[in-house]
Amino acid sequence: NGEINLGNIFEQDLDEITVTVVKTKTMTQAGVNVLWESGDQIGLYVANSYTADDRKRSAIYQTTLTEPREGATFTKMDDFPAGTGNGLYYAAYPAESIVRWGSQNAMDNTPTARRCYATIPVEQTAVNGGWDRMAGILAASSQNSQFSFKHATAYVKFVVTDSTTDFIKLTIRSKADEPMAAVEAAILYEEDSSITVSSYSTPSDYVSISTGDGLPFENGTYYVDYIRFVDVDG
Numbered sequence: 318n319g320e321i322n323l324g325n326i327f328e329q330d331l332d333e334i335t336v337t338v339v340k341t342k343t344m345t346q347a348g349v350n351v352l353w354e355s356g357d358q359i360g361l362y363v364a365n366s367y368t369a370d371d372r373k374r375s376a377i378y379q380t381t382l383t384e385p386r387e388g389a390t391f392t393k394m395d396d397f398p399a400g401t402g403n404g405l406y407y408a409a410y411p412a413e414s415i416v417r418w419g420s421q422n423a424m425d426n427t428p429t430a431r432r433c434y435a436t437i438p439v440e441q442t443a444v445n446g447g448w449d450r451m452a453g454i455l456a457a458s459s460q461n462s463q464f465s466f467k468h469a470t471a472y473v474k475f476v477v478t479d480s481t482t483d484f485i486k487l488t489i490r491s492k493a494d495e496p497m498a499a500v501e502a503a504i505l506y507e508e509d510s511s512i513t514v515s516s517y518s519t520p521s522d523y524v525s526i527s528t529g530d531g532l533p534f535e536n537g538t539y540y541v542d543y544i545r546f547v548d549v550d551g
Contacts, residue, residue, distance in 0.1 A: 409456050414451055
């Protein structure tokens, strides 16, 4: 009859996905390049996730690279099929930060494919020229295997120079003990492929970043990631 059911077409599982990032994931000396690293994992929404346990699952894709690259191919690593909602695949990075997919209510087992929840660490590890990979939440939606990721959160930038007093930890606190950051971010995938993000749960009045080896920060540029806490119904 000349009609095409897009839902059926896009329910086919993806063996590989090709990804880029609209803005930087890892800062280089040029300050603009996007670099994926070997072992990076991306999680995609799994179709027909009707239980609380199902909604915690993601279809996992991983890249293997000889050196960091701006664009990369990610290969399917598990048996969970990537699914679609409204004709779109939904993806988030890093996969290990994904808490669940679906509605705002953690006990609601009727999933909404257009929403993902990801953990942002309040205690972050410093990376010279970039940020803690667990805090660098990226998200994307696509009708096919080509994904263009966007940053889901913003970053506070600070620079260490020769004139900076040695320190091993930087803590950002809110005023008057008001909630400043959310450990869990709610990512909503819009129909125009844009994303909106809000804080969801477990507020904190601080975010800290420290060196992993306990030594003072080296000269360079660093970023702290957080979402200002905004109460969300449900």
